[in-house]
Amino acid sequence: MRSPQLRRLQTASFSQWKESIARSDYRRLCITVSGYEARARHWAESSVGVLPGAPATEWLVAGFTDFDGKLSRQENDRFYKSMGVGTVSCSSRQKESFLESVKEAVRLAIERAGSSSIEVHVDYSCMPRLWYCRLPGLLEQALRIEDRVFFWYSRGDYLNVKYRTAGTSDFEVFAGKPSLSPRFRTHLLGLGFDRIRSLSIWSVLDPQQLVCFYPDAMGDEDYAAKMASEYADIFARASFTCRLPMQFFDSAYSQLRDLIRDFGTLGDVVLVPDGPKPLVLASSLATLTLKTPGAVCFHVSRRRTREFTPVDVRATGSVLGFSFRGAGGEGTRDDPPLPREPRGYTI
Amino acid sequence: MTPEAARLRGYEGLNPFSESQARNYSDEKIVSEFFPISLYWSLFNDQHEVLLGTRGSGKTVILRMLSYSCLRRFSHPTAEDLKHKKRFIGFYIPLHLEFLASLEGRDVPDEKRLEYFQFAVNCSAAASLLHELKALLHDQFPSTDTRLGAEKRVISYLERAWFPEASEKAAQLDDLERFTNAVYRREPFWSDGDAHTAVGLSGRLLLPIVDVLPTLSSMLELDTDATRWLCCLDEAEFLTDPFICCINEFMRSEKRPVTLKVATLPFKYQTRETLTRGVSVEPGGNDFNFRLVDLPSRYKEFSQLTDHILATRLCRIDESFANTTLEAFLGRVGRDRPIDYFAGSATDAESEAENRLKAILKSLSAQRRSHYQMIKDDSELVESSYLRRYSPVYYVRRMKELDSQANRKVGWFAGARTARRVADGNPRRFIQIAHDLVEVARKDRLTATRQHEIISKFARRQLEIAAGLPDFGRLLKEILESVGKMLADRIHGRVMLDGGCGFSVDSDVLDSPMFRDALILGLAYSYLFCDDRSMHDGISCSTEFRVAYLSAVKHWITMRKGDPPKLMAGRQLELPDTQRSALEMPVSTEASTSLLRQLDLFLEEDQGA
Numbered sequence: 001m002r003s004p005q006l007r008r009l010q011t012a013s014f015s016q017w018k019e020s021i022a023r024s025d026y027r028r029l030c031i032t033v034s035g036y037e038a039r040a041r042h043w044a045e046s047s048v049g050v051l052p053g054a055p056a057t058e059w060l061v062a063g064f065t066d067f068d069g070k071l072s073r074q075e076n077d078r079f080y081k082s083m084g085v086g087t088v089s090c091s092s093r094q095k096e097s098f099l100e101s102v103k104e105a106v107r108l109a110i111e112r113a114g115s116s117s118i119e120v121h122v123d124y125s126c127m128p129r130l131w132y133c134r135l136p137g138l139l140e141q142a143l144r145i146e147d148r149v150f151f152w153y154s155r156g157d158y159l160n161v162k163y164r165t166a167g168t169s170d171f172e173v174f175a176g177k178p179s180l181s182p183r184f185r186t187h188l189l190g191l192g193f194d195r196i197r198s199l200s201i202w203s204v205l206d207p208q209q210l211v212c213f214y215p216d217a218m219g220d221e222d223y224a225a226k227m228a229s230e231y232a233d234i235f236a237r238a239s240f241t242c243r244l245p246m247q248f249f250d251s252a253y254s255q256l257r258d259l260i261r262d263f264g265t266l267g268d269v270v271l272v273p274d275g276p277k278p279l280v281l282a283s284s285l286a287t288l289t290l291k292t293p294g295a296v297c298f299h300v301s302r303r304r305t306r307e308f309t310p311v312d313v314r315a316t317g318s319v320l321g322f323s324f325r326g327a328g329g330e331g332t333r334d335d336p337p338l339p340r341e342p343r344g345y346t347i
Numbered sequence: 348m349t350p351e352a353a354r355l356r357g358y359e360g361l362n363p364f365s366e367s368q369a370r371n372y373s374d375e376k377i378v379s380e381f382f383p384i385s386l387y388w389s390l391f392n393d394q395h396e397v398l399l400g401t402r403g404s405g406k407t408v409i410l411r412m413l414s415y416s417c418l419r420r421f422s423h424p425t426a427e428d429l430k431h432k433k434r435f436i437g438f439y440i441p442l443h444l445e446f447l448a449s450l451e452g453r454d455v456p457d458e459k460r461l462e463y464f465q466f467a468v469n470c471s472a473a474a475s476l477l478h479e480l481k482a483l484l485h486d487q488f489p490s491t492d493t494r495l496g497a498e499k500r501v502i503s504y505l506e507r508a509w510f511p512e513a514s515e516k517a518a519q520l521d522d523l524e525r526f527t528n529a530v531y532r533r534e535p536f537w538s539d540g541d542a543h544t545a546v547g548l549s550g551r552l553l554l555p556i557v558d559v560l561p562t563l564s565s566m567l568e569l570d571t572d573a574t575r576w577l578c579c580l581d582e583a584e585f586l587t588d589p590f591i592c593c594i595n596e597f598m599r600s601e602k603r604p605v606t607l608k609v610a611t612l613p614f615k616y617q618t619r620e621t622l623t624r625g626v627s628v629e630p631g632g633n634d635f636n637f638r639l640v641d642l643p644s645r646y647k648e649f650s651q652l653t654d655h656i657l658a659t660r661l662c663r664i665d666e667s668f669a670n671t672t673l674e675a676f677l678g679r680v681g682r683d684r685p686i687d688y689f690a691g692s693a694t695d696a697e698s699e700a701e702n703r704l705k706a707i708l709k710s711l712s713a714q715r716r717s718h719y720q721m722i723k724d725d726s727e728l729v730e731s732s733y734l735r736r737y738s739p740v741y742y743v744r745r746m747k748e749l750d751s752q753a754n755r756k757v758g759w760f761a762g763a764r765t766a767r768r769v770a771d772g773n774p775r776r777f778i779q780i781a782h783d784l785v786e787v788a789r790k791d792r793l794t795a796t797r798q799h800e801i802i803s804k805f806a807r808r809q810l811e812i813a814a815g816l817p818d819f820g821r822l823l824k825e826i827l828e829s830v831g832k833m834l835a836d837r838i839h840g841r842v843m844l845d846g847g848c849g850f851s852v853d854s855d856v857l858d859s860p861m862f863r864d865a866l867i868l869g870l871a872y873s874y875l876f877c878d879d880r881s882m883h884d885g886i887s888c889s890t891e892f893r894v895a896y897l898s899a900v901k902h903w904i905t906m907r908k909g910d911p912p913k914l915m916a917g918r919q920l921e922l923p924d925t926q927r928s929a930l931e932m933p934v935s936t937e938a939s940t941s942l943l944r945q946l947d948l949f950l951e952e953d954q955g956a
Binding site: 171172173176177178179180181185195196197198199200202203204205206208233237239268270293296298 | 365366402441443444445446448449453470471474475478524527528531532808812814815816817820821872
C-alpha cells in the first residue's frame with residue numbers, strides 16, 4: 001500500500017467551494033455511492049445545481065448490492081438517474097473492484113482533461129471504511145500535482161442508532177506494525193456513538209494508558225450531553241481526553257499526528273478510531289503518513305450479520321470537507337521488502 | 348479508632364488506583380507492587396504449564412515476575428535463593444492483540460501462516476531474551492572488564508546465529524534488539540512452504556532460541572545441565588487453534604532447556620492437537636499442567652495481596668501508609684462480621700440472637716417451623732440449623748427492607764471483608780474498588796453507609812459494563828440480570844430459603860450454544876464462578892456455578908453458596924435460532940432477549956425449602 005503524503009492538505013468549506021465553481025473551469029470527477037441511507041445523495045443533491053453538466057462534470061456512483069432496494073435506496077437511484085447517471089453495482093465487501101473502477105475513472109478524466117487541471121470529489125459519507133481510507137493514497141498517486149482531491153462528509157443524525165458490540169475477530173490492523181517488546185503502550189480510542197460498543201472495544205484492548213478522543217459538539221447540545229453522560233466511566237479511566245474539531249479536518253489530522261508523536265516517545269501507540277468517519281479517516285491517514293515505528297491503527301469492523309438492521313441515516317445539512325493535491329506518482333511505498341542481497345539491518 | 352482513609356481528606360493529587368493493567372508496568376513498578384502468592388513460587392519448575400486465569404486475576408504480573416530482570420530486583424529470601432542459583436531464567440513474551448492482529452497475511456488461512464507466526468514469536472522471544480541477557484551479564488560478571496568481554500562474545504555468537512546476513516556489526520546488545528525489530532518489521536509475509544529471507548529467526552517455534560541457549564549458558568557461566576529457561580507466553584487467549592497447535596507441538600516434543608509457561612483466559616486453550624497429525628498433548632503432567640491463577644476471596648493470601656496493593660499504592664500519596672491494611676483504611680465496625688454491620692443499621696433488639704431466631708422462624712416454611720419444634724431444646728442444633736444457617740438470609744432481607752424505606756440508608760455492603768468479597772479474588776477488581784473508595788475519601792468520611800453506597804454503585808456499573816464484553820456481552824448481561832433476580836427472589840420471597848449465589852444449570856439450557864458461550868464469557872471475566880474441575884474440563888450440568896458478588900450486591904443476595912437451585916428451561920428451544928451454525932456475532936440485545944424468552948428460565952427449588 002502506498003503511503004499518502006497529503007500535499008497542501010487543508011480544510012475545505014463546502015459553501016465556498018460551491019461559490020467558486022462558477023469562477024473556475026476545472027473538469028470534475030465526482031465519486032459517490034448509492035445505498036440505503038438518504039444521506040448518500042445529500043452531497044450530490046446539494047452540489048448538482050451549481051455544477052456544470054457533462055462532460056465538465058463526470059460521475060462515478062457505486063450502487064451497493066447489499067441491502068439493495070432497502071430504505072432510501074430506490075430514491076437515491078432515482079435521483080442519480082434523473083441526473084443521467086447510472087450506478088455501478090458493487091458489494092461493500094468488494095474493495096478492490098471499487099478501487100479499480102476509481103482508478104479507471106480518474107485515468108479517463110485526466111486523459112480527457114489533457115493539460116487542464118481536474119478536481120476529484122469524493123463523498124465518503126456512506127462508504128465503507130476500507131474504501132474511503134484507501135482512496136486518499138490511491139487518488140494522490142493517480143493524480144498530477146496540479147490536480148486536487150476533495151473529500152466530503154455529510155453529517156448524519158446518529159443519536160438513536162444502536163450498533164452491536166465488537167469481538168476480537170473484528171479488530172483489523174489498517175496501518176502500522178507494533179514493536180516486538182514495546183516499553184509502553186498508549187491506546188488512543190476514538191469514541192463512537194454507541195457506549196456499549198466503545199466499552200466492548202475497551203474490554204478487548206484492555207489498555208493501561210488510555211487516551212480518548214471524540215469530535216467537538218459543534219454547538220449540538222444533544223450530542224454534547226450524550227457524550228458527557230454516556231462516557232463518564234470511560235473518561236474516568238482515561239489518562240487524557242481530547243475533543244477534535246471534526247469540521248476542521250486539517251486541524252484534527254494534525255492533532256492526531258501530534259498525539260502519535262507525543263505518546264510515541266513513550267512507546268507504542270495504538271489508535272482505535274470508532275467515531276464519525278472524518279475522525280476514522282484522520283486517524284488512519286495520520287498513522288499511514290507518519291509511519292512512526294510502533295504506531296498502529298486498528299479498524300474495528302461492524303459485522304453486517306443477518307440480524308443487522310439497516311438504519312436510514314438522514315443528513316443534518318452540514319457538509320464537512322478537506323482537500324489536497326495529487327502527487328503525480330511521487331508517493332512512497334511502505335515497508336520495502338528485505339533485499340535478497342546481504343545487507344545491514346537498520347531502522 | 349479513626350479509619351486511615353480520613354487522612355486522604357482534601358487530597359487533590361492523582362488517584363494511585365487509576366491504573367489497573369500490569370502489562371506495561373515498568374519492571375520497577377511490577378516488583379514494588381508484587382505480592383508472591385504460593386502459586387508463583389511453585390511455577391519455578393521443569394514442567395510446561397498453562398496458567399488459566401480470569402481477566403485481571405494477575406497472570407501478567409506473575410509471568411513478568413518470572414522473568415529474570417524482575418526476579419533479581421525482588422527482595423525476598425526465596426527470590427534471593429533463585430537469583431543466586433540461577434536454575435530458572437525467565438523471559439516474557441506478550442502475545443497481545445496488536446501483535447497478533449498485525450501479523451501479515453490475514454487473507455491466508457491461519458493453517459497456512461504457521462511458519463510466519465512462528466517466525467514472529469521467535470523474533471519476540473529473541474528480543475525478550477536479549478533484554479534478560481543484559482541483566483544476566485551484569486549479575487554474572489560484576490567486573491566491568493570481564494563483563495565487556497563476555498558481552499562481546501555473546502553478541503558475536505548471537506549475531507552469527509540470528510543475523511547471518513547482517514552487514515552492519517552489532518556493538519552492543521541493544522543493536523541486536525534493533526536488528527531483531529528490523530528483521531520483524533521488514534520481512535514480508537510468506538505462506539507456509541514459500542521462500543523467505545528470515546534465515547536466523549525462522550523455523551519451528553522457539554527453535555532459534557533453544558538452539559543458542561546451551562552455548563549462551565556456557566558463556567554466562569551458568570550450569571548448562573541444570574539451568575532451565577522459562578519462556579513466559581502471555582495473553583495466549585488471542586491465539587487461534589492452529590497457532591495453539593504450534594505451542595502444543597513444542598510441549599509435546601519438550602525442547603530442553605526451555606520450559607513454557609503460557610497464560611490464557613479460562614476455556615481459551617481448548618485444542619490438544621499438535622502440528623503432527625494424530626499426535627496430541629495431554630494435560631495432567633504428561634505433556635503439561637493446567638494451573639489456576641484465581642484466588643478465592645476468602646483465602647488469607649488474597650487478604651495479604653490486597654493489603655499489599657493498598658499499602659504500596661497509598662504510599663505514593665503518603666509513606667505513612669506503608670503498613671496499612673484494608674481493615675485499618677476503612678475502619679472496622681465491631682469485629683467486621685455481618686452481624687456488626689447489621690447491628691449498625693438495625694435496632695439493637697433486632698440484633699439480639701433471640702429476636703433474630705424469632706424473626707427467622709416467622710419467615711420459614713411450615714415444614715421448617717415444625718422441624719424446629721422437634722429440635723428446639725437442642726441449643727447446638729438450633730444454633731447450627733437455624734441461627735447460623737438463616738441469619739445471613741435474615742440480615743440481607745431486613746437490610747433491603749430498611750434500605751428501601753424513605754430517607755433511610757443502611758451500611759450493609761461495607762467493611763474490608765465485603766470489599767474483598769466483591770473483588771472476588773480478582774486483584775484488578777480490587778484496585779478498581781479502591782479507586783472509588785479513594786475518590787470519596789478525598790472529600791468525605793468513609794462511613795459504613797458511604798462504603799455501602801460506593802460498593803453498590805460500583806457493582807451496578809460493573810454489571811452494566813458486562814454488556815460491552817466481546818461477542819456474548821449483551822447476552823451475558825441479560826443472563827446475569829435474570830439469574831440475579833431469580834436468586835434474589837429466593838432470598839426475599841414470602842418464605843425464607845437458604846439462598847445464596849450458587850446455582851447449577853440444567854443440560855437443556857446448556858444445549859443452547861449461545862447460552863453456554865455467554866456463561867463461559869462470564870467465567871472468563873469474573874462475572875460468574877465455577878468449581879475448579881469445570882475450569883479445566885469444561886462446563887456441564889454438574890458444574891457448580893455462582894454469580895459474582897457484584898450481582899449479590901446489586902440484587903441483595905447473601906454472599907455465599909446457599910442451597911444451589913438448578914436453572915431450568917421452561918420450554919424447548921425453537922431451532923434454529925439458538926444453533927451455533929445460525930449464530931451471528933456479536934450477539935445483539937434483541938437476540939439475547941429472544942433467547943431468554945424462548946428458554947423461559949426458572950430456578951428449580953431445593954427440596955429442603
